[in-house]
Amino acid sequence: MQVIETLAEGLKREIKVVVPVAELEARLSERLVEVKDKVRINGFRPGKVPPAHLKKVYGKSIVADLVNELIRNKPTEILAERGEKSATQPEIVMTEDKDEAERILAAEADLEFSFTYEVIPTFEVVPVDGIKVVREVVEIPESEVEAQVLQIAESARSFETKDGAAENGDRVTMNYLGKVDGVAFDGGAAEDAELVLGSGRFIPGFEDQLVGLKAGDEKVITVTFPAEYPAAELAGKEATFDITVKEVAAAAELEINDDLAKKLGLESAERLRQIVREQIESQFGQVTRQKVKRQILDQLDELYTFEVPQGLVAAEFDNIWRQVNTDLAQSGKTFADEDTTEEEARAEYTKLAERRVRLGLVLSEIGTQGGVDVTEEEMQRALYEQLRQFPGQQKEILDYFRNTPGASASLRAPIFEEKVIDKLLAEIAVTDKVVTKEELLAEDGEEEGEKTEEKKKAAPKKKAAKAEAAAEGEEAAAPKKKAAPKKKAAEDAAE
Known part of the structure; x- marks a missing residue:
């Protein structure tokens, strides 16, 4: 077998491999010996099939397996012998001529293939004692902790149904249907949607128009989607929402105590x-x-x-x-x-x-x-x-x-x-x-x-x-929030 380097340019390498027909024949003969006791051919006792007949029946498939093995394994062996590491999987090239391929499978012609690759470069690791970094550390004030605890408490706040008009801070449960030019749009409808007025969760102007409504009230409100709204088909457009208020509930007093912690499983x-x-x-x-x-x-x-x-x-x-x-x-x-x-x-x-x-x-x-x-x-x-x-x-x-x-x-x-x-x-x-x-x-x-x-x-x-x-690790970003579930179109504009 010949192994010839045909390209060595920068990190690029090309290696040509030639397996002489005599070597292919020898490998084929070895495989035929291995299979002769295993195959069953009508008219012959096990192990008594003549080599010429075995070659006629199984020769091409065995050579095909040999070719695949050589192409799969030889580049790795050659790289190891050369002391090189390939940056990516080597690219294999062999004949596309059908007649030549048939002669190779018949063990009548040399097998030739080449593979190209880029080597992993070698370099000296330099001392790092000259590297200096500044590690920024934040001392967390109690106010920061309390602010976060307050947010958690707010999310766990309970509400009690009330009679009368909705005010900022109240929770409104409603059905709504959004329309642009009189046509409902995807993501613009919901049933039993809950919204705390003043939370700023919905499109600017949406929550303000719910103030004063009572359970059972129906109203059509008009808002304009922000120009930067992520859904391009809605950005900057005026929309109406058909609102049906199902419940108005007042927020209970917010207390950060052991009862709140137990409600959260702590x-x-x-x-x-x-x-x-x-x-x-x-x-x-x-x-x-x-x-x-x-x-x-x-x-x-x-x-x-x-x-x-x-x-x-x-x-x-x-x-x-x-x-x-x-x-x-x-x-x-x-x-x-x-x-x-x-x-x-x-x-x-x-x-x-x-x-x-x-x-x-x-x-x-x-x-x-x-x-x-x-x-x-x-x-x-x-x-x-x-x-x-x-x-x-x-x-x-x-x-x-x-x-x-x-x-x-x-x-x-x-x-x-x-x-x-x-x-x-x-x-x-x-x-x-x-x-x-x-x-x-x-x-x-x-x-x-x-x-x-x-x-x-x-x-x-x-x-x-x-x-x-x-x-x-290049991004110096703020601490990431957990990904929130996708919101309705009316709700996520201000997020």
Whole structure:
């Protein structure tokens, strides 16, 4: 068998493999010996079928299996012998000539195929003792805890049916039907909908027109959807809502006490406050972590400038580009609205993709040399988290991770990366800085007084950064709220 390197340009490689016909024949003969005692052919006793007849009956199928095995296994063996790692799955090329293919299957011609790939670049891991980061820490005031507890108490507040007109603070239970130009629209109808007047949950002007109504009243109100309303077919349009009030209820007195805590399944108000504080600390801690991680990545990015495999860059770009276009479509915006063009945006996102790939390779090498590993227990916890997020789909998710090549890597990669960051944090200079909540949650650049126009021009780049933030930890964002159920059209405009 001949193995010939036909291309070595930058990170690109092409290898040609030639399996002489004599070797194919030898491998075929070995397989025929293996199968002769297993096959059953009419007119022959087991094990007594002549080799020539076996070859005539099974030769092509056996050679086809041999060819598939060689194409599947040989590139991996050759890469191991060369001490190289392929950035992506090697691309296999072999003859498309039918006559030649038939001669190969008949073991009458040499098997030739080539495979192309990009190698994972080799580079020296540089010392990190020069990296310095500032870890912003928020000291949570009691007022912040009390404000959050108050919100929880408000959501659990009880209401009692009352006679008389609805006032701000009362809860109105109603049926409504929304129409634009006299035609009902999707998401504009509900029965037994509950709305606390003054909460600002519905379209501006909607709640104000319910003040003064009593149980049993019917009314047609008119509102205008905001120009920025996410449903383009409703944005900026005037709509009417046919209202039927079914109940008016007054809010009970709001008290934060042990009874409230027990209503929420907790033993005491003190325990409620403790849990709220822990949640706030966890949320701010995540933001602190992301901002520290971004500082580390920014400085690592300055330390490494090696060439990266363009196949990985293209794949990463596709992920970012898909997310950015999804965001634009959902917001109803275009690249022009972001003061850029598609060409300029592509250039920015390509740079971001290259950065992500390079940093991924750097973190991988640092972790490998540092003995960082992901345990089976950590993988199981990550899988459990996936199952927990999709109730009712546990079997499909398990089947996906069991049967999809490389799927487990999507669980391992973020765990590995966070452990590498932990390793770096133990080796670099970290200075804690107490900041306010507003300072912690400020976007990069805002603390330094970034100009409005500059921020506007930077928007596309920020969008791309956010598209990759989950994997890279680049997004210094506010603590995220849990995703709320999709609201009715009349309700979600002010959210």
